[in-house]
Amino acid sequence: MARVALKNVSKSFGTTEVIHDVSLSLDDGEFAVFVGPSGCGKSTLLRMIAGLEEVSSGAIEIAGVDVTRERAADRGIAMVFQSYALYPHMTVAKNMSFGLRVARRPRAEIQEKLTRAAKILRLEDLLERKPSQLSGGQRQRVAIGRAIVRDPKVFLFDEPLSNLDAELRVQMRVEIGQLHQVLGSTMIYVTHDQVEAMTMADRIVVLRAGRVEQVGKPLDLYGDPVNAFVAGFIGSPRMNFLSGVVADSGRIKLRGLEITPSISALLAPGRKIQVGIRPEHFDAADGYELGATVDMVEALGATSFVYATAESGDRIVAERRGPLPKIGDAVKLRFEPSAIRLFSESGERLR
Numbered sequence: 001m002a003r004v005a006l007k008n009v010s011k012s013f014g015t016t017e018v019i020h021d022v023s024l025s026l027d028d029g030e031f032a033v034f035v036g037p038s039g040c041g042k043s044t045l046l047r048m049i050a051g052l053e054e055v056s057s058g059a060i061e062i063a064g065v066d067v068t069r070e071r072a073a074d075r076g077i078a079m080v081f082q083s084y085a086l087y088p089h090m091t092v093a094k095n096m097s098f099g100l101r102v103a104r105r106p107r108a109e110i111q112e113k114l115t116r117a118a119k120i121l122r123l124e125d126l127l128e129r130k131p132s133q134l135s136g137g138q139r140q141r142v143a144i145g146r147a148i149v150r151d152p153k154v155f156l157f158d159e160p161l162s163n164l165d166a167e168l169r170v171q172m173r174v175e176i177g178q179l180h181q182v183l184g185s186t187m188i189y190v191t192h193d194q195v196e197a198m199t200m201a202d203r204i205v206v207l208r209a210g211r212v213e214q215v216g217k218p219l220d221l222y223g224d225p226v227n228a229f230v231a232g233f234i235g236s237p238r239m240n241f242l243s244g245v246v247a248d249s250g251r252i253k254l255r256g257l258e259i260t261p262s263i264s265a266l267l268a269p270g271r272k273i274q275v276g277i278r279p280e281h282f283d284a285a286d287g288y289e290l291g292a293t294v295d296m297v298e299a300l301g302a303t304s305f306v307y308a309t310a311e312s313g314d315r316i317v318a319e320r321r322g323p324l325p326k327i328g329d330a331v332k333l334r335f336e337p338s339a340i341r342l343f344s345e346s347g348e349r350l351r
Helices: 042-050 092-102 107-120 136-148 166-183 194-200 218-223 228-233
Strands: 004-013 016-026 031-035 057-062 077-080 154-158 186-191 203-208 211-216 240-246 252-254 257-259 272-277 288-299 304-310 315-320 330-335 341-344
Touching (some): 004 042, 042 057, 042 077, 042 186, 077 136, 092 107, 092 136, 107 136, 107 166, 166 194, 203 218, 203 228, 211 218, 211 228, 240 315, 252 272, 288 315
Parallel strands (some): 031 186, 031 203, 154 186
Antiparallel strands (some): 004 016, 203 211, 240 252, 272 341, 288 330, 304 315
């Protein structure tokens, strides 16, 4: 296990800066997930930790040692990529042990580490197969096994489940989570899928345009986002945002509805406000009542989602259980004051 620390790390390609002064500390044995939209810099940041991209400025420490200028091979890390990168002519056993054989490790050590990794990943019966004889999930487990046998200080995962179908993605999420519990190693996992982030991480690092927007436990980010970007990115479906304006009375006026804010921030009359509400909070027994017209219904079984247009003109999604409305129906959506999160017009959280 090893602590990973990034200190004022920046990365530029020519005159274009893609990572902006990132400082971050990850604890021993922590499972951290870098998440954000495409192009936010999460993979670049991971590659800098791995030593596959040079740092333009700042420092990276692993286990208390400055590795900023160290070669990737000397950093004590193992990386699992989106592509399995298995040798097609080699068996599973030879793929997993390839790095140890190149390093000319003793045969007994190679066999011991191979046996241990195969047992952890339930690959004992597949060791003599070639990659072409494996499923996608099995190939990814072999790629992970190749990392395990190296006994790295830190595991790095770069969107390892992107090539798998939906069912296998769920299965592999569970397996990687169990692997972390067994090994207790520090793991950094990159994904654009916030569901993966929410279900796997000890802490999530939300990135946008090369900057860290927020770091925290999954449910802390979900319930207490620092801005509208995090609020909209974390959660599936995303948080709803209703357009409002502060009335002379100090209340927030939506079309056909006024709400009383319960925040300490001074709201000047005429100020434009975004009112954030999660889909599951539109099913309250009491509270404010918002009129809307149903555009579409996703009936998913125990839980369904109603897509509607509010009287304000905002598009919203409401979670529903039980009887469902039909397209074109007028509905009343109720939410409690405690469910509201307020944001400025620019997306800053108002508290």
